[in-house]
Amino acid sequence: MVNFFEWEMPISYSSAIEEHNAVRNDIGIFDVSHMTIFDLDGGDQLAFLEYIFANDIKKISTSNKAIYGVLLNEYGGILDDLIIYHAENKFRLVSNCSTREQNKDWFEKHAKQFNVSVIERSDMGILAVQGPNALKKIHEIKGISFEVQNIEPFGCIFDDDNLFARTGYTGEDGFELIVKNSEIENFWMQAIELGFTPIGFGARDTLRLEAGLNLYGNDMTINNHPYESNLGWTIDMTDKNRQFIGKEALLSIDQKQTKKLVGVILRDKGVLRAGYEISHDQGSGKILSGSFSPTLQSSIGLARVHQGYAETGKVFIRNKELKIKFISPRLFRHDKID
Amino acid sequence: MNDIVDRLKFLSSHEWARVEADGSVLVGISHYVQDLLGDIVFVELPEVGQSVDAEGDAAIVESTKAASDVYSPLSGQIIEVNSLLEDEPEIINSSPYEEGWFFKLKPSNMDEMENLLSPEDYSNVCGD
Numbered sequence: 001m002v003n004f005f006e007w008e009m010p011i012s013y014s015s016a017i018e019e020h021n022a023v024r025n026d027i028g029i030f031d032v033s034h035m036t037i038f039d040l041d042g043g044d045q046l047a048f049l050e051y052i053f054a055n056d057i058k059k060i061s062t063s064n065k066a067i068y069g070v071l072l073n074e075y076g077g078i079l080d081d082l083i084i085y086h087a088e089n090k091f092r093l094v095s096n097c098s099t100r101e102q103n104k105d106w107f108e109k110h111a112k113q114f115n116v117s118v119i120e121r122s123d124m125g126i127l128a129v130q131g132p133n134a135l136k137k138i139h140e141i142k143g144i145s146f147e148v149q150n151i152e153p154f155g156c157i158f159d160d161d162n163l164f165a166r167t168g169y170t171g172e173d174g175f176e177l178i179v180k181n182s183e184i185e186n187f188w189m190q191a192i193e194l195g196f197t198p199i200g201f202g203a204r205d206t207l208r209l210e211a212g213l214n215l216y217g218n219d220m221t222i223n224n225h226p227y228e229s230n231l232g233w234t235i236d237m238t239d240k241n242r243q244f245i246g247k248e249a250l251l252s253i254d255q256k257q258t259k260k261l262v263g264v265i266l267r268d269k270g271v272l273r274a275g276y277e278i279s280h281d282q283g284s285g286k287i288l289s290g291s292f293s294p295t296l297q298s299s300i301g302l303a304r305v306h307q308g309y310a311e312t313g314k315v316f317i318r319n320k321e322l323k324i325k326f327i328s329p330r331l332f333r334h335d336k337i338d
Numbered sequence: 339m340n341d342i343v344d345r346l347k348f349l350s351s352h353e354w355a356r357v358e359a360d361g362s363v364l365v366g367i368s369h370y371v372q373d374l375l376g377d378i379v380f381v382e383l384p385e386v387g388q389s390v391d392a393e394g395d396a397a398i399v400e401s402t403k404a405a406s407d408v409y410s411p412l413s414g415q416i417i418e419v420n421s422l423l424e425d426e427p428e429i430i431n432s433s434p435y436e437e438g439w440f441f442k443l444k445p446s447n448m449d450e451m452e453n454l455l456s457p458e459d460y461s462n463v464c465g466d
């Protein structure tokens with residue numbers, strides 16, 4: 001067990017690699033109750049979210065769907081990444097654990113201009129059920145409504161106060177179940193009885209890394225803007241009339257000059273770790289997240305580098321120079337060893 | 339398992355040493371620490387011919403979680419490394435005291451064996 005912002009969390013229940021493979025090949029269950037859940041109330045919910053969220057909430061505000069995006073400060077720095085769910089005219093936000101107090105203060109400060117209140121739901125927790133067999137087996141948990149199987153990818157439904165969504169952080173199909181604390185143990189125990197593999201935070205990290213998904217605090221912080229964090233696609237300026245926090249700052253950024261967040265595959269034996277220096281013909285950078293990919297059987301990582309990089313470069317590990325290949329983080333699992 | 343462990347001496351930093359019939363010394367890491375490290379995915383072994391100091395850096399072991407130094411229990415010269423670990427480092431997890439040995443050294447001062455811990459004292463270090 002490891003202590004993470006006052007939460008006791010298991011690194012692994014058995015073997016991190018076996019847990020990783022269970023999610024890639026079958027079905028696994030994660031307790032991610034450390035994440036922060038907020039509900040909104042009041043007449044200005046939509047206007048409030050249009051203002052604080054850099055993606056455009058209008059994309060989901062008439063359907064039962066989830067949307068990923070970032071909160072920015074006035075300088076375009078990323079305060080957090082989060083998912084916003086919308087169903088039955090209710091909005092629910094799920095953001096990181098390390099940013100809980102920051103986000104509460106931020107929401108409170110900006111909610112004053114709107115008829116809206118933001119309520120932390122510390123009475124709820126989150127289970128993630130992920131893997132190619134998730135869709136087939138999820139309804140075997142008693143208490144999970146049968147309709148769960150009909151949710152489209154990135155869709156969600158409310159069941160009373162519980163929210164079931166087809167979202168995740170692994171690159172696999174699956175669900176996230178936001179449920180009352182009083183029910184969560186029952187759901188977890190049933191899942192274990194059904195043979196779902198319990199997944200710790202070691203495998204959670206290798207799964208999200210293979211899927212090319214950023215970890216807030218590692219791969220991006222308040223000192224990074226979305227364009228150098230591989231998140232330009234979450235910035236929606238289609239609606240020219242929409243003002244959101246950070247918009248002016250983003251407009252002043254020359255995207256041709258910014259650094260890029262790229263995927264890195266180690267071509268030699270070894271393991272990439274956060275902090276290792278890397279270089280390519282046109283510049284340099286640093287590994288931000290690094291680990292071993294059980295699927296590729298080699299080490300992969302994310303790094304922020306100067307633009308103009310070729311396909312290959314070097315990493316410096318304990319005074320040795322090893323070969324790396326740059327790749328889009330989304331394409332890790334499609335990589336062919338050449 | 340106990341018969342195997344009884345022939346070993348330990349460093350409190352979780353390395354073991356075993357004196358072979360020819361006077362050479364085999365070195366590896368303990369069952370306790372392989373479990374703590376989790377899945378081992380990479381090992382950097384010393385060069386044959388290299389000299390090592392007692393409690394000095396000799397190898398690196400990396401699991402999915404972290405990289406850790408492996409220290410030599412004794413001073414001496416490396417005479418063989420377990421090249422099997424380069425392709426199958428997970429052997430350290432499954433067989434830390436036998437197939438998962440790291441290197442063999444020719445000790446320069448056998449008196450240093452006196453500084454190592456007995457299996458019983460080592461298990462106290464681990465808090466078992």
